[in-house]
Amino acid sequence: MLRIPCPWCGLRDEIEFRYRGDATAIRPAGDGGVDAFFSYVYERDNRRDWHLEWWLHTGGCRRLLEIERHTLTHEIRSVRDSAEALSARPAAAR
Amino acid sequence: MSGPEYPGSPAELPGVRVDECTMGVVEIIARPGRAGELVEIARGRGIELPTFGRIAYSSDRLALCVRPDRWLLLLAPPAPAASGPDRVDWWESAAQAGAAVDQSSAWATLLLAGPRSREVLARGCRLDLDPLLFPVGLAAATIMAQVPVILAAVPSGLLLLTSASTARHFREWLAAAAKPFGLMPQSIISVADLCRSESG
Amino acid sequence: MRGPARIVGGWGVDATRSVQFSFDGRRMQGFSGDTLASALLANGVRLVGRSFKYHRPRGIVTAGPDEPCALVDVIGAHGREPNQLATTLALFQGLATESQNRRPSLRVDVLAINNLMARFLPAGFYYKTFMAPGWAWERVYEPLIRRAAGLGRLDAIVPAHATPAESVHDHADVLVVGAGAAGLAAAQVLGATGLRVLLADQDTVLGGGTLLDARWTRWRESVCAQLARTAAVRRLPGTTVSGAYGHGVYAAIQTLDPAESAAFGGMRERLRVIRARRVLFANGAHERLIAFPGNDRPGVMLAGAALAYLRRYGVAVGRRPAFFLNNDEAYESVYALTAAGICCAGVIDSRPRSLAADRARDMGIEVHAGAVVEKVYGRHEVRGLGWAARAGGQRHKLEADCLLMSGGYSPATALASQLGAALRWEESIAGFVPELSPDLGQAAGAARGHCGLAAAAHDGRAAARVIAAQLDCAVRVAGADADAEAELPPDPEATPISALWEVRCRGKAFVDLQNDVTAEDVRLASREGYEHVEHMKRYTTHGMGTDQGRSGGLVGSAVLAEARGMPLATVGLSRPRPYSQPVPLAALAGGETGQHFKPKRRLPLHDWHESAGATFVPVGLWLRPLVYARQGGWEPVLAEAGNVRRAVGITDVSTLGKIDVQGPDAARFLDFIYANTFSTLPVGRARYGIMLREDGMLLDDGTTSRLGPQHFLVTTTTANSAAVLEHMEFHLQATCPQFDVVLTDVSEHWAQFAVAGPRAREVVAAVVSAADLCADAFPFMAVAEARIGGIAGRVFRISFSGELAYELAVPARAARAAWVALLEAGKPCGIRPYGLDALNTLRIEKGHVTGAELNGNTSAGDLGFQRLLKRNGDFIGRTLAGRPGLAAPDRLQLVGLRPVDPAGRLRNGTQLIDASERGASLGYVTSSTPAVALDGWVGLALLARGRQRIGTRLLATSPIHDEHTEVEILSPHMLDPENQRVRS
Numbered sequence A: 001m002l003r004i005p006c007p008w009c010g011l012r013d014e015i016e017f018r019y020r021g022d023a024t025a026i027r028p029a030g031d032g033g034v035d036a037f038f039s040y041v042y043e044r045d046n047r048r049d050w051h052l053e054w055w056l057h058t059g060g061c062r063r064l065l066e067i068e069r070h071t072l073t074h075e076i077r078s079v080r081d082s083a084e085a086l087s088a089r090p091a092a093a094r
Numbered sequence B: 001m002s003g004p005e006y007p008g009s010p011a012e013l014p015g016v017r018v019d020e021c022t023m024g025v026v027e028i029i030a031r032p033g034r035a036g037e038l039v040e041i042a043r044g045r046g047i048e049l050p051t052f053g054r055i056a057y058s059s060d061r062l063a064l065c066v067r068p069d070r071w072l073l074l075l076a077p078p079a080p081a082a083s084g085p086d087r088v089d090w091w092e093s094a095a096q097a098g099a100a101v102d103q104s105s106a107w108a109t110l111l112l113a114g115p116r117s118r119e120v121l122a123r124g125c126r127l128d129l130d131p132l133l134f135p136v137g138l139a140a141a142t143i144m145a146q147v148p149v150i151l152a153a154v155p156s157g158l159l160l161l162t163s164a165s166t167a168r169h170f171r172e173w174l175a176a177a178a179k180p181f182g183l184m185p186q187s188i189i190s191v192a193d194l195c196r197s198e199s200g
Numbered sequence C: 001m002r003g004p005a006r007i008v009g010g011w012g013v014d015a016t017r018s019v020q021f022s023f024d025g026r027r028m029q030g031f032s033g034d035t036l037a038s039a040l041l042a043n044g045v046r047l048v049g050r051s052f053k054y055h056r057p058r059g060i061v062t063a064g065p066d067e068p069c070a071l072v073d074v075i076g077a078h079g080r081e082p083n084q085l086a087t088t089l090a091l092f093q094g095l096a097t098e099s100q101n102r103r104p105s106l107r108v109d110v111l112a113i114n115n116l117m118a119r120f121l122p123a124g125f126y127y128k129t130f131m132a133p134g135w136a137w138e139r140v141y142e143p144l145i146r147r148a149a150g151l152g153r154l155d156a157i158v159p160a161h162a163t164p165a166e167s168v169h170d171h172a173d174v175l176v177v178g179a180g181a182a183g184l185a186a187a188q189v190l191g192a193t194g195l196r197v198l199l200a201d202q203d204t205v206l207g208g209g210t211l212l213d214a215r216w217t218r219w220r221e222s223v224c225a226q227l228a229r230t231a232a233v234r235r236l237p238g239t240t241v242s243g244a245y246g247h248g249v250y251a252a253i254q255t256l257d258p259a260e261s262a263a264f265g266g267m268r269e270r271l272r273v274i275r276a277r278r279v280l281f282a283n284g285a286h287e288r289l290i291a292f293p294g295n296d297r298p299g300v301m302l303a304g305a306a307l308a309y310l311r312r313y314g315v316a317v318g319r320r321p322a323f324f325l326n327n328d329e330a331y332e333s334v335y336a337l338t339a340a341g342i343c344c345a346g347v348i349d350s351r352p353r354s355l356a357a358d359r360a361r362d363m364g365i366e367v368h369a370g371a372v373v374e375k376v377y378g379r380h381e382v383r384g385l386g387w388a389a390r391a392g393g394q395r396h397k398l399e400a401d402c403l404l405m406s407g408g409y410s411p412a413t414a415l416a417s418q419l420g421a422a423l424r425w426e427e428s429i430a431g432f433v434p435e436l437s438p439d440l441g442q443a444a445g446a447a448r449g450h451c452g453l454a455a456a457a458h459d460g461r462a463a464a465r466v467i468a469a470q471l472d473c474a475v476r477v478a479g480a481d482a483d484a485e486a487e488l489p490p491d492p493e494a495t496p497i498s499a500l501w502e503v504r505c506r507g508k509a510f511v512d513l514q515n516d517v518t519a520e521d522v523r524l525a526s527r528e529g530y531e532h533v534e535h536m537k538r539y540t541t542h543g544m545g546t547d548q549g550r551s552g553g554l555v556g557s558a559v560l561a562e563a564r565g566m567p568l569a570t571v572g573l574s575r576p577r578p579y580s581q582p583v584p585l586a587a588l589a590g591g592e593t594g595q596h597f598k599p600k601r602r603l604p605l606h607d608w609h610e611s612a613g614a615t616f617v618p619v620g621l622w623l624r625p626l627v628y629a630r631q632g633g634w635e636p637v638l639a640e641a642g643n644v645r646r647a648v649g650i651t652d653v654s655t656l657g658k659i660d661v662q663g664p665d666a667a668r669f670l671d672f673i674y675a676n677t678f679s680t681l682p683v684g685r686a687r688y689g690i691m692l693r694e695d696g697m698l699l700d701d702g703t704t705s706r707l708g709p710q711h712f713l714v715t716t717t718t719a720n721s722a723a724v725l726e727h728m729e730f731h732l733q734a735t736c737p738q739f740d741v742v743l744t745d746v747s748e749h750w751a752q753f754a755v756a757g758p759r760a761r762e763v764v765a766a767v768v769s770a771a772d773l774c775a776d777a778f779p780f781m782a783v784a785e786a787r788i789g790g791i792a793g794r795v796f797r798i799s800f801s802g803e804l805a806y807e808l809a810v811p812a813r814a815a816r817a818a819w820v821a822l823l824e825a826g827k828p829c830g831i832r833p834y835g836l837d838a839l840n841t842l843r844i845e846k847g848h849v850t851g852a853e854l855n856g857n858t859s860a861g862d863l864g865f866q867r868l869l870k871r872n873g874d875f876i877g878r879t880l881a882g883r884p885g886l887a888a889p890d891r892l893q894l895v896g897l898r899p900v901d902p903a904g905r906l907r908n909g910t911q912l913i914d915a916s917e918r919g920a921s922l923g924y925v926t927s928s929t930p931a932v933a934l935d936g937w938v939g940l941a942l943l944a945r946g947r948q949r950i951g952t953r954l955l956a957t958s959p960i961h962d963e964h965t966e967v968e969i970l971s972p973h974m975l976d977p978e979n980q981r982v983r984s
């Protein structure tokens, strides 16, 4: 079981969260075309490594969190609110 | 939790009370980037909107914040005819900064009191309820008995808000969990009762 | 005299309080404080069961939870509970137990023939033998195996929820597992820092190894008294930590003492879910068996168990014990039994010399050094043994009535391994020790290979200091600490262990007593290619019993290592998983059983519906009125639905999801979330909308109303209300955070009713004030705030039934008043409530879709919504919905259908095939109902090239029901395709 340190609510059990997918997948612009959207929706590396993920804290603050988790050990290295995560990204990636 | 070890027999168990509160609830939501403005307007009207994870209360109302830039304001119950923003008389001046939504019917409110109430809640609450870590003044949203619950440590005990549709389920679960601790019959109390100190 | 017996009063039993119990029908007496095992031994009972595979006679091997053999059935008021450990089962008045795995009786067991057939029952026997023919499995093999194998019987297991259970959530800074010398010393140090400590021990008395050494009594009592005064330290005796899950989460099973059990309504076990910042494993070591022929004979026990039975229960496990050992620590049992006046038959020590052997000789005990046991005499009990020098040579016979073995001690590494700790081979103890990441915690004492109580206590303190420093808590009483250390009784000087795993001779030498795995089985596994320790484990079942192979696990690995010619350090141990001890399922379920199993969501009007005679149906978590009748069948449903078509009905649709959307960008946000356009919707109007997933498939549908220029109210389907809210919240935070919008879930606040039927306007007009409801002023899809029976609410002119209809929303607390007002007002019009079945009948006739059609595999085009997709602007799912495959003509498309024969019926799920071709399925029926406005049955279906097939005939076939109905394919808009009724 994961325990996720929500930047708002503190350390909480996994049961309070809903996994919302790969946070490195950036939605293409609306006119990005089928290939870009296909890649956005379906193509995943499934790496054994650190991984950025979206988790929605449905059982707590209901904020969307960007979590850096190791897919092998489940260790969680960093957690931040989506607003902070998105503002830290280069404009092109938003 | 630093509750006492379990004593030997039911006779030694001090009671736990579960009371039902009737109240009006207004959900106040700040628009993106306008939370500070909203808090100031409210303060000007004598309403303290607390920071995240805390409660603020006066004699007849209690505000709590378990979602960033959102508050639940608990007041005396509304008249059946009332609805919407007219529940908050200062609202007109704040409307640009956010929204106020009547949620009076959305929540059922219970007050759990008694020296062992935190032990009772540990049967379903995954949060650390040590009085040092969750003292009076704190609030949190979590899941208990498989349903969302908002929990606040108020002067009179532990306030529990649960969705109206799951209120009976949650009440039955709480009663079952509290039974070995000597559950006492419930009564109906008001917002003002929440803010008085626990009598024991 | 022979055999085991009570010789003195041990510290753990109260000889003034006798307790009656029975075993296999024999009535016996023990003392309060006894376990079943100690009481059986005190009564001279040695044979307690038959083994799993060979049905060999078995006795008690250990004095605790590591027990592989002494498993019994407990016969209680609620039935038979199998696999209870005699060695931990506390004796109580009237306890009735039976031995397991024997037929017809323990002494005469017909399946003991398996023992003679052993060469035909090798490891992997089941894999090899019960292969083919396939038909034989169900009829022959399985019944045969089930009868012959298995432990205990589950015939009359405790009736549902007979015993209450609960789970409790605990939090601590440090979880100390084990309260022996190391654990107590660590808790003492941690307690002085103010850190919150949970000290859990599986024993009902704290103390571990110190309980068996009188020199340690004073220290133990003083530490326990100090801990009892330390508020931050919570002691949990009788609590077994059985799983470590990472992220600081541990599961423990607490056995309630009788008084607490009574206070909790007879509850026996409680699941504790412990969350701790650090763990300190001070859970000791497991004494190992030695694999030699006959090492499973009743009377062959672990040496440490004999010490426990003597000191704790006052029971001598034999009157003439012999010992077979390879370490100095086990000599403690030799000395203790001798001091108790028991005449020792002799000690076989595999080492050439040792300090402990010298001390034994000084006491007059005969020690045969450099020797091993090759044979055990006796069938149902030990009568003697044959030993010989390790180098070989003549075998000597020694008369004895029990044989106490000790192959050394393996640190308890299972929990640390569950946390991913590596195991390091430690030659000095001939065992593996855990290497736990300091971020997780520490291991201390015997759990880290430190022999001796004083060494363990020192190690426990050191580990506690490391943890305290990590958690930024200074140890305040360093001085007092030093004094306490001075008081520790010193450990005796010892000669190191010399590894001895197996004595290879003729006869079965077991490495796993519970699963009947011999050393030879391990070699066979290796020869047959199951060389890896994990493969060997699964092939032989070594270590897969309830005891998890604690006493023989390392021995099996050692035999495997020798067979493979590899170092034991490389072969390693098989990796344990939770649970490291058997855990009752009832304890895992906790309180979430019966009515608490799953939450039930109740409507604001639940009680009204109930009193009106509704039959409820679970829909997701909701309980919804299915029909206002207690009897089944279609008649009451059709009466309700017919009343809507003819006059007027009212139904509770409060389960719909409702999301309040406000802000300057509310319209733009909804345009992005929905496939259709909401920015063009006028204030005071509602619009039907569909939303897609990003892959282009339909996610949900519903009506959205514009309450103000920047204020919308979205409704979702009941089933998707949570998913749609999450979907919107996710996108608002992840993909379109620039929108100035706030979302609020108002589903619970609003009760909502549909009033539908040709006379709906009359009813609604009678209760709704301040709104002109005439068709022109309040047309189809109009929305207004209004007072409903005096209650502030909203009126929507929307229809799911296909009739003239209004939906009325009021705050849930006022639901009853509004509902009753509507029923009163509707009386002259013949208003009746209708349930979910009637609602379904009406919407199927009209061709409206629900979850059966919005099933995650359908696109907008499939359901005929292509025209709703907006041309301009981005929205979720837009691009991928345009993929050619999602609009391909051979996709399954929504159609209506009815049987050609008016008396025919339809059934959901039946496949549609072309009768002339009898080919593959072309689609299937998603919804069906007897019609009320139309004739016979009608249904909806998803059908390949469905729209092209309208007007043709197909066969609806359900081979398992042997139903084959010719159907006519229709447009899904079967009733009033011009929508005249809803607009009237």
Ligand SMILES: [Zn+2]
Pocket: A006, A007, A008, A009, A010, A057, A060, A061, A062, A063
């Ligand atoms: Zn949170």
